[in-house]
Amino acid sequence: MRALNTILNSVLNLIFPIKCISCGEKSKDFCALCLSDAPPAERETANWIFPLYDYRHPPIKKALHLLKYKGKKRLAKIFAEVLYEKIMEELSELSVMENFREPLLIPIPLSPKRYRERGYNQAELICRELIKIDRNKNFKLEKNILIKPKETEHQARIKNRRERLENIVGSFSVKNVESIKNRNIILIDDITTTGATLAEARKILKKSGARKIIAFTVAH
Numbered sequence: 001m002r003a004l005n006t007i008l009n010s011v012l013n014l015i016f017p018i019k020c021i022s023c024g025e026k027s028k029d030f031c032a033l034c035l036s037d038a039p040p041a042e043r044e045t046a047n048w049i050f051p052l053y054d055y056r057h058p059p060i061k062k063a064l065h066l067l068k069y070k071g072k073k074r075l076a077k078i079f080a081e082v083l084y085e086k087i088m089e090e091l092s093e094l095s096v097m098e099n100f101r102e103p104l105l106i107p108i109p110l111s112p113k114r115y116r117e118r119g120y121n122q123a124e125l126i127c128r129e130l131i132k133i134d135r136n137k138n139f140k141l142e143k144n145i146l147i148k149p150k151e152t153e154h155q156a157r158i159k160n161r162r163e164r165l166e167n168i169v170g171s172f173s174v175k176n177v178e179s180i181k182n183r184n185i186i187l188i189d190d191i192t193t194t195g196a197t198l199a200e201a202r203k204i205l206k207k208s209g210a211r212k213i214i215a216f217t218v219a220h
């Protein structure tokens with residue numbers, strides 16, 4: 001099956017060669033050169049949120065749109081590789097300074113309705129790739145603990161910060177509270193804008209007994 005998949009992929013690559021979404025070179029969906037050209041996120045965020053890239057950079061914006069809405073799932077792996085470096089960098093310090101050990105990796109969930117419409121959760125795809133890269137098992141994926149039972153308006157459609165907060169308040173729940181008691185948690189999302197979604201997720205996880213919570217996103 002694996003061999004067959006490899007052959008099938010090679011044939012597909014001949015017909016539809018993988019091109020960089022930014023420069024068009026036939027290599028990866030987002031080539032290393034273009035990725036290294038992407039400016040890091042510099043706008044202010046809460047000190048527990050670590051975004052990688054500046055969302056205003058057009059190729060980053062395009063890549064995240066393709067990953068989130070157009071099924072370009074291979075981009076999850078490309079971003080996970082860069083995210084992993086950043087996570088390990090932060091963990092090396094946090095594990096010593098704050099005793100931040102054996103964290104759980106939790107993706108920001110979609111509501112069941114949106115999950116059905118889209119067929120996948122881009123944050124979960126990134127987490128799955130992170131787990132594959134993490135051969136030393138620095139963290140463990142928990143994708144069914146933080147859930148989003150009800151649908152909310154798309155945060156991206158609300159411009160006002162206060163309204164974004166109000167929109168998201170109470171939209172998450174924690175299943176199986178016991179499994180996060182006193183645990184350190186790394187939240188993963190594709191984009192953070194005002195931080196309202198991450199802050200709400202953090203609030204409910206804290207309330208449920210989690211220890212320290214930090215978050216990593218591809219862009220801000």
Ligand SMILES: [Zn+2]
Binds near residue numbers: 024032
């Ligand atoms: Zn490129």
